[in-house]
Amino acid sequence: MEESLPRSRKTRHGFRNLNPRFRRPSEWQRWKFILSRGWSTTVHPRTSPLVPMDNDGALLRANTRNATVTWISHATLLIQLERLNILTDPHWSERASPVGFAGPKRLVAPGLRFEHLPPIHLVLISHDHYDHLDVQTVQRLAQIHRPRFLVPLGLKQWFDELEIPDVEELDWWDSREMEDCAVTCLPVQHFSGRTLSDRNRRLWCGWAVSGRNQQFFFAGDTGYYPPLFKDIGQRLGPFDLAAIPIGAYLPPYMMRFVHSTPEQALQIFSDIRAERFLAMHWGTFDLAEEPLEEPPKRLKVETHRLGLDEKRVWILQPGETRLW
Numbered sequence: 120m121e122e123s124l125p126r127s128r129k130t131r132h133g134f135r136n137l138n139p140r141f142r143r144p145s146e147w148q149r150w151k152f153i154l155s156r157g158w159s160t161t162v163h164p165r166t167s168p169l170v171p172m173d174n175d176g177a178l179l180r181a182n183t184r185n186a187t188v189t190w191i192s193h194a195t196l197l198i199q200l201e202r203l204n205i206l207t208d209p210h211w212s213e214r215a216s217p218v219g220f221a222g223p224k225r226l227v228a229p230g231l232r233f234e235h236l237p238p239i240h241l242v243l244i245s246h247d248h249y250d251h252l253d254v255q256t257v258q259r260l261a262q263i264h265r266p267r268f269l270v271p272l273g274l275k276q277w278f279d280e281l282e283i284p285d286v287e288e289l290d291w292w293d294s295r296e297m298e299d300c301a302v303t304c305l306p307v308q309h310f311s312g313r314t315l316s317d318r319n320r321r322l323w324c325g326w327a328v329s330g331r332n333q334q335f336f337f338a339g340d341t342g343y344y345p346p347l348f349k350d351i352g353q354r355l356g357p358f359d360l361a362a363i364p365i366g367a368y369l370p371p372y373m374m375r376f377v378h379s380t381p382e383q384a385l386q387i388f389s390d391i392r393a394e395r396f397l398a399m400h401w402g403t404f405d406l407a408e409e410p411l412e413e414p415p416k417r418l419k420v421e422t423h424r425l426g427l428d429e430k431r432v433w434i435l436q437p438g439e440t441r442l443w
């Protein structure tokens with residue numbers, strides 16, 4: 120790899136973002152947010168506008184030819200490309216939380232039952248937050264499917280402690296080959312941590328999967344910092360399909376550096392030079408203050424304002440499969 124590639128940087132405070140203006144919220148702002156979220160989700164639990172589609176997985180299990188994508192829910196996608204079945208940030212559990220009795224509860228069932236999955240060959244993890252990395256799900260995958268896991272720097276030890284084999288850690292811009300695919304770990308703007316004491320000890324990333332003729336982009340969780348995405352677009356674009364998060368953007372004092380608004384998600388889409396947009400990271404867990412049905416509405420308004428063909432911007436239901 121060339122010297123000029125922006126590899127990750129680790130200081131004694133953990134991994135850093137490339138954006139020099141990146142700021143984390145103050146201790147006070149974080150506690151205020153956690154308490155107000157805890158209060159409102161307990162006193163006024165909200166419902167999801169999403170309705171899972173009927174998908175028994177039969178077509179997916181039979182398919183070895185076509186490139187498909189299935190939105191399972193949140194950041195969990197099943198990608199079929201070059202005879203590989205790939206999952207991103209797999210999550211089939213009831214909560215995105217360290218404990219079973221509290222924390223963000225799943226509001227819509229996964230769009231495909233775990234038992235109905237085709238054989239999974241590869242799992243891509245973007246970072247260690249509970250809504251992206253679920254212990255029960257990865258253990259179950261390791262036991263039943265024995266996939267290869269590609270993870271960002273610092274996460275292999277976490278898998279080792281669970282005795283999950285076949286895990287490889289990548290830095291930003293590292294690539295691995297599998298079948299006819301090249302998989303590249305990409306820089307995005309976020310943070311990590313599963314406890315009060317492990318903030319930013321593990322890296323966060325997006326992923327690109329390049330087949331012989333088709334390219335897929337997965338943003339993981341990210342704020343909008345234009346140089347990152349322009350760089351990705353220049354080096355690896357154009358992409359045929361891009362899965363980009365559109366939810367969890369309010370309040371701005373917590374979210375503006377670490378999550379994208381629907382409008383920023385469409386800027387990412389254009390910066391990386393993608394052909395089709397798949398909306399993810401919304402409607403599944405109640406993680407932020409915006410109404411659960413708001414992200415796709417804002418996405419549609421912005422799609423229209425930009426004069427984009429709405430057929431290029433996919434707002435799927437959980438379980439919905441499309442060819443790409």
Ligand code: ZN
Nearest residue numbers: 246248309340
């Ligand atoms: Zn996150």
Ligand code: ZN
Nearest residue numbers: 248250251340
């Ligand atoms: Zn997330």
